[in-house]
Amino acid sequence: MNIFFDVDYTIMSMDGKIRPHTQEVFSKFISLGHTIFIWSGVGLRHKDIDRLELSEYVSGIFVKPVTEYETGIQRFQVNPRPDFVIDDHPEIVEFFGGYHVSPYYFKNDLDQEILELFESTLKYFETGLSDSRKLFPNPHLNNHEN
Ligand SMILES: [Mg+2]
Structure with a gap:
């Protein structure tokens, strides 16, 4: 899966501190065959990702559309398409699927x-099911197991 993380208030605090367990979980996702991308509504965040010592885990950094998501990923040339989005804003998570x-x-x-x-x-990737109210299935993926 192409997993996209937001930056501000998702993996980084207001004063620029990394959220606990971020590196560890990036590493675990990668070891399971997933790919980690970073995007942000305020621009390209290479400097923050370097400073937070996350660069080695990240396969791409993009600008995140904050509205009109479908045209936005074209406009900002977000490639590959996000399969799973992690964000502190619910709307984008509901749109793409994610947490x-x-x-x-x-x-x-x-x-x-x-x-x-x-x-x-x-649990969701393994079973297609989730008991977390914070997790939104990807509405654009077909479940090939059914
Ligand atoms: Mg945010």
Whole structure:
């Protein structure tokens, strides 16, 4: 799966700190054969991704459309198409399918959200089912198992 992560308040706090477990979960997704992309509504985030020491896990960085998602991914040449989107804004998650994380505003070493996202997402990828209200199935993917 092509997994797209938002930056601000999804994996990074207001003051630029990385959310706990982000590196670990990026690494785990990759070891399971998934591909990690970064996108952001405020522009290309190469500097932040470098500074947060995530570059080695990331296969591409894009501008994220914040409205008109379908035309937006054409306009911003987002390629490949996102299969699964992780964002603190629910609308884009509902559109593409993905996981709506609670926003990470302030540094908090006890934050478990990225771990919870990983566990729910794995279960969904394996079974096609989810018991998390934060997870939205991809409406554009056919379930070939049925
Ligand atoms: Mg955000």
